[in-house]
Amino acid sequence: MILIADSGSTKTEWALVSKNHTEIFETTGMNPYFLTQPELEKILEHVNKKLKGDTVSKVVFFGAGCNSSEKMGLMKMLLKKSFLNCEIEVNSDLVGAAKALFGKNKGIAVILGTGANSGYFNGKEISFKTESLGYILGDEGSGAYLGKQFITKLLYNELPKEIENDFTKEYKIRKPEILENIYQKPNANRYLASFAVFIKKHIGNSEVKKIVKDAFNVHIVNHLL
Incomplete structure (x- = not known):
């Protein structure tokens, strides 16, 4: 059987593929830029438990953060x-x-x-891509970027009152808790990125729609043009 993984920063989707059957399951994300080696090993232990003794002959892992020889080498070592x-x-x-x-x-x-990530695929490999600077300096258009833009406007009181009220009602958190989650946890x-769900829910609001449109435009300008 072949085990295929599509891993982002938030979740990893696994597919255990045999001749007649495909089983799909999820674990948390496995980005080696944000997780320590012990944390990655713990997730892989969970994967092995999910397999319940099924024999795997090949593992194909596609992962966020696996864009350098160092990180790819680390992930390959852990999988081995x-x-x-x-x-x-x-x-x-x-x-x-x-x-x-x-x-x-x-x-x-x-x-x-x-x-966020983008690049030109020549039919065999990614032959050109711009640098990915991560969620603090880059990741334009991503869930983390959208959340950052939204929260900034929220805390600066730049959003319509109905959006502020809906946010407070849904999340029941205030500025100190938000900043603690961003800077201390x-x-x-x-x-x-978790606020992308709220943003999608309120995409009909012109101010929220502008946040999304601007974010996608920045990604296009910085990475695709």
Whole structure:
């Protein structure tokens, strides 16, 4: 059987593929830029428990953060430890997205998840891409970026009153708690991206729609033009 992973910063989707059956399950995200080696190992332990002794011959891992030889090497080493005597293949999530979109054809692939990534796929590999600077300096158009723009406007009282009221009613949190979650707790990128659900819910509001439109435009200008 082949185990395929599509891993972002928030969640990882796994597919256990055999000749006659495909089983799909999820774990938390496995971005090696944001998680320590012990944290990654713990997630892989959970994956092995999910497999319930099923024999895996090959693991194909497409992951956010696996865009350098160092991080790809780390992930490959951890997978080899977890899946003994298996063929291991590690690549970026962008390569996985491009192969799913284009097969062996050429095209521009864009991922807008918790983070953001885009590049030109030549039919075999990503042959050109702009630098990814992460959620603090970049990730334009991503869930974390949208959340950051929205929360900034919220805390500066720049959003319509009905949006502020709906936010307070739904989340029941105030400025000190928001800042604590961003600056003092781990996984601030996931926390910021979690507000994308609220943004989508209120996309009919002109101010909220402008946040989304501006974010996508920035991604296009910085990474696609």
